[in-house]
Amino acid sequence: MAQHPDTVTRILDTAEVLFAERGFAETSLRNITSKARVNLAAVNYHFGSKKSLIQAVFARYLDPFTVRFHTALDELEARHEGGVIPLEELLETMARSVLEVPAERHSLKVFMRLLGLAYSQAQGHLRRYIQEQYGSVFTRFTELVRRATPELPDAERFWRLHFMLGTVIFTLSGLDALRDIAEKDYGEHVSVRDLVRRLRPVVVAAMNAPLPEPLPAQREAG
Amino acid sequence: MAQHPDTVTRILDTAEVLFAERGFAETSLRNITSKARVNLAAVNYHFGSKKSLIQAVFARYLDPFTVRFHTALDELEARHEGGVIPLEELLETMARSVLEVPAERHSLKVFMRLLGLAYSQAQGHLRRYIQEQYGSVFTRFTELVRRATPELPDAERFWRLHFMLGTVIFTLSGLDALRDIAEKDYGEHVSVRDLVRRLRPVVVAAMNAPLPEPLPAQREAG
């Protein structure tokens, strides 16, 4: 599919930035091709459609992440010889895998923003694509988390994992805006690693929170 | 501006649903007017532009919310006679105020989805509008939280509040997708109120988490 790397790469580099800044529907192919100084037809020629371009942008981040995360989990399982891996180590490993990807690719901010868009933006095809393509590594991870937290009911663990996913994606994808506010209010410049440091105890405490009181009799509306 | 309530209301009712389902850019005025069985020109006649329509949709939720939240905080402060209000009560009050709005208006799902879109969707005008229009009540809230958590450094509290904001908005705005997964995996249907019940102990635990270990000497990259 991709022969002449310059055009394809320039399209992807430009597209990921514009998508992250403005969303998918708000970014036209002409925006991308003009900023990338590439002919308009090049996108449809190399990628086939705008949808496929969006998926390609994601794949360029998620493919290396999946590889890294799988091998990191391999090492972790080997080190514990089939025993239960503590929750802290699992979370630590995931965080490290996420942080390593943009070190070789581009900005972590873009990566996180794209993840946020994948959830919030309607774009049914994207969610389906990500689910099909990268669902397995998450299944593996959640299974390990299950063994690390046997006291949690399955549903409760599911929701808490997604709560924490929301925390991380929301924070890191809106980082620029939040950082501006934080600097203005506290004069303190926060790095991504500083934020991850702050996130760690919060996420652990959230996962270990006491169980909610059961609902009374389920009287419901709305 | 609005005389004949039927048309204006039908537009707003339809628009909020479509916006929540598909986002702003993905929802055309023709989608709205045809589903609302209203003439296309009615939107521009009654609201002036699509942007103004979007803001009107938000105002219909945020105006009553702001009123309710302010009076709820008034009562809370009166009840504590100038003393410190415990964190749990502050969070509880905010949750109740959020939940009460759609009871008189429409669905909480729509409300949350709209909030999520306001953050994730680029739509600079929207964030500015919300900030200007409804920023004061949040300033009041965070000041009360500050008094309730004197042991937290200011920066730490700032970040933890935004972590939790991310958790709630991310979860409730992506509710449909998550609900599909949860139902498929656990057969269990979750209501919004059920989710709020699950969120409560998690948020409290996160806010009360131990402080992160200070960074060592700031060796840093990326």
Place this chain on the structure above:
DNA sequence: TCTGATTAGAAACAATTGTTTGAACGCTAC
């Protein structure tokens, strides 16, 4: 019932969208 302002409606507007076309270019292999 006539008058005057407000709302509804059909049609057209210009602009922008993703996509397709067909000719021109640049290259390697014969």
Place this chain on the structure above:
DNA sequence: GTAGCGTTCAAACAATTGTTTCTAATCAGA
């Protein structure tokens, strides 16, 4: 060199977008 291939390019495509215009209908107050 030239045939064949992959790539670039300008142009056009049809469809859809938000907005405007102008006419018809509606309804209140005299």
